[in-house]
Amino acid sequence: MSGVIGVDWGSSNLRAFRFDDQGTVKDRRSSAHGAAGLAKEDFPRVLAEVIGDWCDGGTRIVMAGMVGGRVGWQEAPYLPCPADPGQLAASALPLETSLGRAWLVPGLSSRNADGMADVMRGEETQLLGAGVGNGSVVLPGTHSKWATMQDGRIMGFSTAMTGELYALLCKHSLLGQLAVAAADFEPEAFKRGTRRALDARTIVPLLFSARADVLLGDMQGTAVESYLSGLLIGGEIAAFGAQPVTLIGNTALVERYQLALHLAGAPQSLVVDGDCAVARGLWMIGEHL
Amino acid sequence: MSGVIGVDWGSSNLRAFRFDDQGTVKDRRSSAHGAAGLAKEDFPRVLAEVIGDWCDGGTRIVMAGMVGGRVGWQEAPYLPCPADPGQLAASALPLETSLGRAWLVPGLSSRNADGMADVMRGEETQLLGAGVGNGSVVLPGTHSKWATMQDGRIMGFSTAMTGELYALLCKHSLLGQLAVAAADFEPEAFKRGTRRALDARTIVPLLFSARADVLLGDMQGTAVESYLSGLLIGGEIAAFGAQPVTLIGNTALVERYQLALHLAGAPQSLVVDGDCAVARGLWMIGEHL
Numbered sequence: 001m002s003g004v005i006g007v008d009w010g011s012s013n014l015r016a017f018r019f020d021d022q023g024t025v026k027d028r029r030s031s032a033h034g035a036a037g038l039a040k041e042d043f044p045r046v047l048a049e050v051i052g053d054w055c056d057g058g059t060r061i062v063m064a065g066m067v068g069g070r071v072g073w074q075e076a077p078y079l080p081c082p083a084d085p086g087q088l089a090a091s092a093l094p095l096e097t098s099l100g101r102a103w104l105v106p107g108l109s110s111r112n113a114d115g116m117a118d119v120m121r122g123e124e125t126q127l128l129g130a131g132v133g134n135g136s137v138v139l140p141g142t143h144s145k146w147a148t149m150q151d152g153r154i155m156g157f158s159t160a161m162t163g164e165l166y167a168l169l170c171k172h173s174l175l176g177q178l179a180v181a182a183a184d185f186e187p188e189a190f191k192r193g194t195r196r197a198l199d200a201r202t203i204v205p206l207l208f209s210a211r212a213d214v215l216l217g218d219m220q221g222t223a224v225e226s227y228l229s230g231l232l233i234g235g236e237i238a239a240f241g242a243q244p245v246t247l248i249g250n251t252a253l254v255e256r257y258q259l260a261l262h263l264a265g266a267p268q269s270l271v272v273d274g275d276c277a278v279a280r281g282l283w284m285i286g287e288h289l
Numbered sequence: 290m291s292g293v294i295g296v297d298w299g300s301s302n303l304r305a306f307r308f309d310d311q312g313t314v315k316d317r318r319s320s321a322h323g324a325a326g327l328a329k330e331d332f333p334r335v336l337a338e339v340i341g342d343w344c345d346g347g348t349r350i351v352m353a354g355m356v357g358g359r360v361g362w363q364e365a366p367y368l369p370c371p372a373d374p375g376q377l378a379a380s381a382l383p384l385e386t387s388l389g390r391a392w393l394v395p396g397l398s399s400r401n402a403d404g405m406a407d408v409m410r411g412e413e414t415q416l417l418g419a420g421v422g423n424g425s426v427v428l429p430g431t432h433s434k435w436a437t438m439q440d441g442r443i444m445g446f447s448t449a450m451t452g453e454l455y456a457l458l459c460k461h462s463l464l465g466q467l468a469v470a471a472a473d474f475e476p477e478a479f480k481r482g483t484r485r486a487l488d489a490r491t492i493v494p495l496l497f498s499a500r501a502d503v504l505l506g507d508m509q510g511t512a513v514e515s516y517l518s519g520l521l522i523g524g525e526i527a528a529f530g531a532q533p534v535t536l537i538g539n540t541a542l543v544e545r546y547q548l549a550l551h552l553a554g555a556p557q558s559l560v561v562d563g564d565c566a567v568a569r570g571l572w573m574i575g576e577h578l
Contacts, residue, residue: 012406023302060565070504078347078504078505079467096484103478109501109505113366114485114488116485116495116498117498117501117502118497118498118499118501119500119501119504119505157502158494159494159497160493160494160497161464161496161497162461162493163464164462165496168457168461168462169457172457172461173450173457174432174453174454175450196403196405199403201490201491202490202491202492202493202527202528203491203492204449204451204492204523204524204525204527204528205447205448205449205528206405207449207450207454208407208408208432208448208449208450209405209407210549211321211408212405212406212407212448213406215359215408216367216398216406216408218406235491235493238493239510240494240495241493263341264468278433
């Protein structure tokens, strides 16, 4: 039963994949025990509960994500870009567990031309697993990542806090007070927000228009969330540039990015399933351990 | 005892000014009963508690701010820019109260060249009272307002949600989790944030650097709030342009804007005290009632 098991252990949940010798996923499991809610001593027990029956003494377990963060099982330092699967494996932190040998994949750091720093943890595995040799890969989400790939290596990346800002504005801001929960996504409001952000190239003078438009009767409260989503995704594309990209993520969110990229004049983007990308990335790193 | 009383009744507090016949403030009072916490029927009682003994049958009471908003005493609609004190007075909503005749000053609306809407309520009174005939006036705060004055009229304005975003990011975001409450403002961190925002001209790819810098050891947690403040104020100035302005507001915040405007290469800005501006603006509108 020996072999490789991959675990993507993020802040809010855990996904585990059991591979055969060719890297095909034979079995998968998930758990709601994300790293953010666990004390250090809980990690081995949770892992045993989820994948214990998959393991024998020879199993190799590759773990990526917040499990290797400051509040995780143990901290695996950030590896500077550029980075490939072999370098991530060489820098992985070995752990002895009752289930077999385990490794914590490091996060990545990146610096732009001005020396400004950025970090990721967990996304590096999805980026590698997307199968993009050369080009830009975008992981939309709480902290959207835009990465540049060259010959299968991650050359560098930048983060936009689009998803987190969206949640903060909807839940905690004065804009959210006028938002009426809409049953459906409102594409026209989303497109208006996207176009405005693409034109202005900065969202600073735009966000408050979500309030002004409602107070002046230009927009219904049900459209506020879609409009804000458009402003923020449009602002992200304006900042990083309309370009051909590969998108990784859940269908609803990826569709919004496709629509916004289309409005920005970017060529049709490719889409890769997030589960497939993370499993493939874990396997690629595991091959080098 | 007849005469004019001015009331600036915002969401979180109330400031009242009793004027002599020349518009000099003879007495002032304040109350923590902001409009946001009151039911419609509470407004007359609170007003009587604060200024009842100033009034006789002939008193004229000019009220501006959220007291005239949707959840205020009564809603005074937004008046479109351009607007001067006479037009605000002509559009003020009269109210009969037990203390005398009262008026609710309307808010203002503005549309930029692209038709994008903006609104203010209460700030119009401070803008008029700043005594700027021609030029730009900035009211830093939760929702910073940048207004253009011409011959003493408010020609138009734009809002940046700088103060609200700062509070959201410090209190509710992942960035705030790494922030350690600093005893003091850290000017070097503020300046670094400001310079980065001025260079980038958009804050979208910058905000997350507050987290990356701490995780990579480039910045102490105590500097996070000052750095974020610099990013946001720098982003505001980048959006609206480094220019000679008159600043109205509290000393600590105005000093940050002066520093950021200096870094942006703007000429020395003028500063007007917020209390003086609001009292003067209420008097100017009251003269036309």
